[in-house]
Amino acid sequence: MARPRRSQAREDAKGEFVEAAWELFSRRGYDATPVSAIIEKVGLSKGSFYYYFTSKEEVLDAVVSRIVDEISRAVEPIPSHPEFTTQEKMRSFFRAIGDWKVANMDIIREAAEVIYRDENVIIRHKMNNMVVERLSPALAEIVARGIEEGAIDAEEAEGTAEMILRFFNAMAEMQAASFVAAKDDPAALMRVIRKAELYMAAIEKMLGVSRGVLSPLDADFEERLQGAVSGEGMPREPGLSGERG
Amino acid sequence: MARPRRSQAREDAKGEFVEAAWELFSRRGYDATPVSAIIEKVGLSKGSFYYYFTSKEEVLDAVVSRIVDEISRAVEPIPSHPEFTTQEKMRSFFRAIGDWKVANMDIIREAAEVIYRDENVIIRHKMNNMVVERLSPALAEIVARGIEEGAIDAEEAEGTAEMILRFFNAMAEMQAASFVAAKDDPAALMRVIRKAELYMAAIEKMLGVSRGVLSPLDADFEERLQGAVSGEGMPREPGLSGERG
DNA sequence: GTCTATACATGGATAGAC
């Protein structure tokens, strides 16, 4: 027996609001998206919106939470992987984040320009903080294990894990600033990637692991990124990852 | 008898707006401060405000710029200091920033709670970016010199300088998160300071300098911070060479 | 060039009916 519903029953109205909000925030920005736009998209009224969320900010929290959930799911099993060494776990960890970015490159590329704008710091900020909060435990577990085994040189696993993730966020901010500064310069991307390697190398130094333990993924990531960014895989000059002068 | 100028003569109306804005932003927050509050405080009208600034955001930019100017003035002479070694320059550099924070602790302590709130990320963000932008050149000069002399192990001075400053910002974000998480816990401050040492040690590792080159300032900073935080007036003594004239 | 007064559109949020 079917449950009696109102004319246009919603399976998951709240979810629809979150979905619509993300689409709008990523295309127009947070401040620039009025609640009225969200409700229009969903086809419900303002009253409904405020039935599910106490404020516009709350729907942003939900949006961010949903995104971080995805990354979190990919990262959680890594620390307890039975066969991975500490190095492999670290590499997988960063790669999981990178993979998410690559997998969502089409969205990100479109959203980046918007999200990276000053007015939308609030989005990045909530994302950054949630990444630290939710991903720290898994990374801390890997680091703790690494310290035990002597594979990592650090004093305190949790603080170190948090620090690395915040450093990762700082790297993203660098990318944001670089892209905004030169969004029309096609060479900008390569400069950003080169800078990113500096950051990865810095993490290696922080952890006292040898150079290249974390960064090889970059050479790989770089290719995939390049493909994703160009949209069709333009031919390009070979490796720049290892060289220095 | 002085001719009565319109209401009250203003020497520097624009400066007064900036001053008033900073006082209000730091006490109530950016979003929570309507332009009407700023003009009330100054005693001028909205039209005046928009004569000097094209938007509310612009006055925030001016506020942030003024603050970063202060730090910048303290930092600029350091790279060309004739007698300092690279290590001393680095130490002075970080200390100059620390000193500014200590000197302004009363304001900061009051403002911290407000500034650190999510709604006010925009303030921190603009501050962070401006710090990177304005302080990078000086730090890069120190680093470049250090690389030449073999005192610092890094690949590229400018990128490294920018990275370190962003890392510094990340440290501030950690502090923000920690304070917000436990604002009533008196032990929280010590934990934060301890965490901060982790960050300073990480910078030392990044630069390939020996442990303690940068962090001794922390022991010092810690004391002064402790004094400042406990509410006692602190001896504010810029232990650093040149600054404002 | 500097400022006052005022008008206005936008948009977040609420109340209460169904």
Added chain:
DNA sequence: GTCTATCCATGTATAGAC
């Protein structure tokens, strides 16, 4: 749970006075 109607704060624009 969803609606309609409404409130009201506030950023911004403008006309015009000194």
